Amino acid sequence: MQSKMKESDPILEVENLSASTNNLPILKGVSLTVYPGEIHAIMGRNGCGKSTLSKIIAGHPSYNITNGDIKFLGENINSLEPEERAQSGIFLGFQYPIEIPGVSNLEFLRVSTNARRKFLNKEELDTFDFEELVKEKLEIVKMDHAFLSRSVNQGFSGGEKKRNEILQMALLEPKIAILDETDSGLDIDALRIVASGIKKISNAQTGIILITHYQRLLDEIEPNYVHVMSDGQIIKTGESDLALELEKKGYEWTDNFIKKT
Amino acid sequence: MVNENSVKDVVKEPYKYGFVTDIETEKIAKGLNEDVIRLISQKKDEPKYLLDFRLKAFKKWQKMKEPDWAGLGYEQIDYQDIIYYSAPKQKEKISSLDEVDPKLLETFDKLGIPLTEQKKLTNVAVDAVFDSVSIATTFREELAEHGVIFCSISEAVKNHSDLIEKYLGTVVPASDNYFAALNSAVFSDGSFVYIPKGVTCPMDLSSYFRINSGDSGQFERTLIIAEESSSVSYLEGCTAPMFDTNTLHAAVVELIALDDASIKYSTVQNWYAGDEEGIGGIFNFVTKRGKCLGKRSKISWSQVETGSAITWKYPSCLLLGEESVGEFYSVALTNNRQQADTGTKMIHIGPKTKSTIVSKGISAGNSINSYRGLVRMGTKAKGSRNYSQCDSMLIGDQASANTFPYIKSQQPNSEIEHEASTCRISEDQLFYLQSRGIEFEEAVSMMVSGFCRDVFNQLPMEFAAEADKLLALKLEGSVG
Numbered sequence: 025m026q027s028k029m030k031e032s033d034p035i036l037e038v039e040n041l042s043a044s045t046n047n048l049p050i051l052k053g054v055s056l057t058v059y060p061g062e063i064h065a066i067m068g069r070n071g072c073g074k075s076t077l078s079k080i081i082a083g084h085p086s087y088n089i090t091n092g093d094i095k096f097l098g099e100n101i102n103s104l105e106p107e108e109r110a111q112s113g114i115f116l117g118f119q120y121p122i123e124i125p126g127v128s129n130l131e132f133l134r135v136s137t138n139a140r141r142k143f144l145n146k147e148e149l150d151t152f153d154f155e156e157l158v159k160e161k162l163e164i165v166k167m168d169h170a171f172l173s174r175s176v177n178q179g180f181s182g183g184e185k186k187r188n189e190i191l192q193m194a195l196l197e198p199k200i201a202i203l204d205e206t207d208s209g210l211d212i213d214a215l216r217i218v219a220s221g222i223k224k225i226s227n228a229q230t231g232i233i234l235i236t237h238y239q240r241l242l243d244e245i246e247p248n249y250v251h252v253m254s255d256g257q258i259i260k261t262g263e264s265d266l267a268l269e270l271e272k273k274g275y276e277w278t279d280n281f282i283k284k285t
Numbered sequence: 286m287v288n289e290n291s292v293k294d295v296v297k298e299p300y301k302y303g304f305v306t307d308i309e310t311e312k313i314a315k316g317l318n319e320d321v322i323r324l325i326s327q328k329k330d331e332p333k334y335l336l337d338f339r340l341k342a343f344k345k346w347q348k349m350k351e352p353d354w355a356g357l358g359y360e361q362i363d364y365q366d367i368i369y370y371s372a373p374k375q376k377e378k379i380s381s382l383d384e385v386d387p388k389l390l391e392t393f394d395k396l397g398i399p400l401t402e403q404k405k406l407t408n409v410a411v412d413a414v415f416d417s418v419s420i421a422t423t424f425r426e427e428l429a430e431h432g433v434i435f436c437s438i439s440e441a442v443k444n445h446s447d448l449i450e451k452y453l454g455t456v457v458p459a460s461d462n463y464f465a466a467l468n469s470a471v472f473s474d475g476s477f478v479y480i481p482k483g484v485t486c487p488m489d490l491s492s493y494f495r496i497n498s499g500d501s502g503q504f505e506r507t508l509i510i511a512e513e514s515s516s517v518s519y520l521e522g523c524t525a526p527m528f529d530t531n532t533l534h535a536a537v538v539e540l541i542a543l544d545d546a547s548i549k550y551s552t553v554q555n556w557y558a559g560d561e562e563g564i565g566g567i568f569n570f571v572t573k574r575g576k577c578l579g580k581r582s583k584i585s586w587s588q589v590e591t592g593s594a595i596t597w598k599y600p601s602c603l604l605l606g607e608e609s610v611g612e613f614y615s616v617a618l619t620n621n622r623q624q625a626d627t628g629t630k631m632i633h634i635g636p637k638t639k640s641t642i643v644s645k646g647i648s649a650g651n652s653i654n655s656y657r658g659l660v661r662m663g664t665k666a667k668g669s670r671n672y673s674q675c676d677s678m679l680i681g682d683q684a685s686a687n688t689f690p691y692i693k694s695q696q697p698n699s700e701i702e703h704e705a706s707t708c709r710i711s712e713d714q715l716f717y718l719q720s721r722g723i724e725f726e727e728a729v730s731m732m733v734s735g736f737c738r739d740v741f742n743q744l745p746m747e748f749a750a751e752a753d754k755l756l757a758l759k760l761e762g763s764v765g
Contacts, residue, residue, distance in 0.1 A: 082720050085712065110722035122717035125708075126735025132721070135731070139722030175735070192721060
């Protein structure tokens with residue numbers, strides 16, 4: 025199965041990536057390749073650089089790439105604007121989705137969806153057609169239509185915000201989705217909804233990177249690979265049983281691993 | 286809902302109303318004295334009471350001092366270096382639009398205000414004012430059928446002198462302030478609206494003010510009277526060419542609402558704002574006030590202020606009638622070196638009067654944007670209420686925003702509520718929108734429109750769309 029996947033070209037290639045913010049090095053040579061249909065989990069302590077990695081792939085302006093490359097579908101995207109990356113199919117699910125007062129969620133989703141559709145040379149949707157599409161996608165995350173008329177993420181509970189992220193992912197149909205602690209702050213029911221949403225949206229052509237602390241999301245969505253990050257580096261890569269082992273032994277076990285190397 | 290594409294389309298355009306119409310004008314010599322005032326009055330063939338009104342105002346003005354409490358920084362205005370009357374040369378009496386100089390019609394065409402029978406806007410009557418004179422007013426006959434009078438104030442002086450004599454200067458007395466006194470002395474033209482008892486004006490009325498000449502001031506005067514149980518929605522738009530000198534604009538607007546009458550007055554102000562360094566632009570010193578004279582009368586101001594080098598403007602309501610209502614909805618956007626000091630005064634005089642203030646100030650570039658407002662509860666304003674909300678948004682780190690709310694209450698049985706907030710468009714918000722494929726400029730304009738939504742919802746539909754576009758246009762290149 026896996027060897028079959030690798031017959032196609034990779035979606036994302038992170039090659040020896042180092043990055044800093046305010047001259048403080050955060051990433052120190054990260055390499056990661058994601059092929060179509062693969063699910064990668066990145067685990068590690070707070071501050072190990074996993075959120076930073078996701079933001080850099082999405083193009084956050086606060087970080088400077090000091091070395092290495094990010095390639096998306098074979099093209100170097102180091103210097104692309106965040107919106108260009110998003111339009112071409114990179115999706116970042118935020119750990120803390122941002123509130124934007126006054127901007128209606130519906131309008132935001134429509135403008136965003138149309139930006140992606142435009143890139144794909146698909147017809148842009150007017151408000152009526154978009155209503156139809158969004159209704160269908162709301163089902164995936166079991167969200168109420170009333171969410172659409174509120175301001176983007178404003179006053180949403182933690183779980184609602186995360187579901188709104190997955191709704192965006194469903195609308196944008198990305199080639200690769202990097203989901204940064206999408207499971208944090210979710211109760212069991214919400215976690216199931218989010219996990220089944222992610223599974224419905226992804227397919228053999230898409231790649232997924234799950235950034236998480238916990239096994240419980242990985243119980244719902246089994247990863248092909250698990251990477252453990254520490255101090256800006258991937259220090260260990262394994263298959264899904266690595267996460268289980270990590271759950272059992274804790275991050276201290278990985279500390280030992282660093283000392284050994 | 287505002288079309289997002291249209292916002293995008295205009296984002297890249299510079300100030301597109303900056304052209305000058307090359308037209309022969311009749312100008313009087315620079316300077317201001319009694320003779321100049323007599324000359325203006327004579328040119329307009331005015332009755333004696335009006336000349337007296339002007340001269341009295343001029344005497345008061347001479348004794349007054351230019352106000353400096355707003356702390357606006359600008360070079361001293363030389364009032365003797367201004368031309369107080371400038372009119373495009375045309376035939377003495379114009380009986381139809383066909384006789385209007387085609388150049389003028391073309392000018393208004395270019396501004397998006399077509400006036401000719403074939404092209405005129407179908408849902409709104411327009412009074413087009415060019416420098417000191419009114420060029421044309423559309424839909425006059427149709428409005429007359431309903432008894433609505435809509436004409437230039439000069440014509441009103443000729444044909445409806447009783448109304449002018451009865452109401453002119455009753456809301457904004459000549460001695461009210463320095464710029465109102467100046468306007469009262471030298472006002473040239475403006476619009477006049479009279480809505481008779483029981484009539485709901487069948488269409489929106491609008492005035493479009495165009496400054497064309499660089500060295501003359503514009504001093505228009507607007508008077509709107511809504512008789513018992515009548516209602517009208519009035520729109521005002523303004524543009525000016527780009528000159529590297531400053532042009533003075535000192536207008537006076539007076540509104541009068543009798544029992545159960547309602548007046549909605551909306552402005553989109555887009556005078557030339559000067560360049561990025563603050564060279565040129567209009568000095569906009571305006572006195573706008575409405576008198577809710579009758580019981581249950583209502584006056585609602587909504588304004589979108591995006592232009593002018595300096596804006597000094599406080600559209601206000603005098604709430605005399607029992608249960609009368611005053612509203613003020615404002616968006617003021619400043620960029621580059623613009624300075625805006627704007628707000629309102631809600632003077633509660635009658636009992637059970639109610640006022641609402643919603644002000645949204647957006648400052649970008651090196652601009653200064655201040656809200657200044659007064660809410661006063663008089664001794665008889667028992668059971669009156671005010672609600673004020675003043676929000677500021679800062680873009681970039683060089684702009685400043687101030688809020689100066691003044692509250693005076695002499696009536697214990699009244700309520701005053703004031704809320705204020707300041708926010709900044711954060712990098713995280715921008716990144717969030719961008720990471721969803723939304724272009725940077727569009728992300729900014731979405732957030733700004735979102736911030737202004739409460740006010741835009743109060744604007745007539747065409748205006749709301751225009752206002753949204755204008756903001757996007759004005760913010761171009763201001764972030765980043």
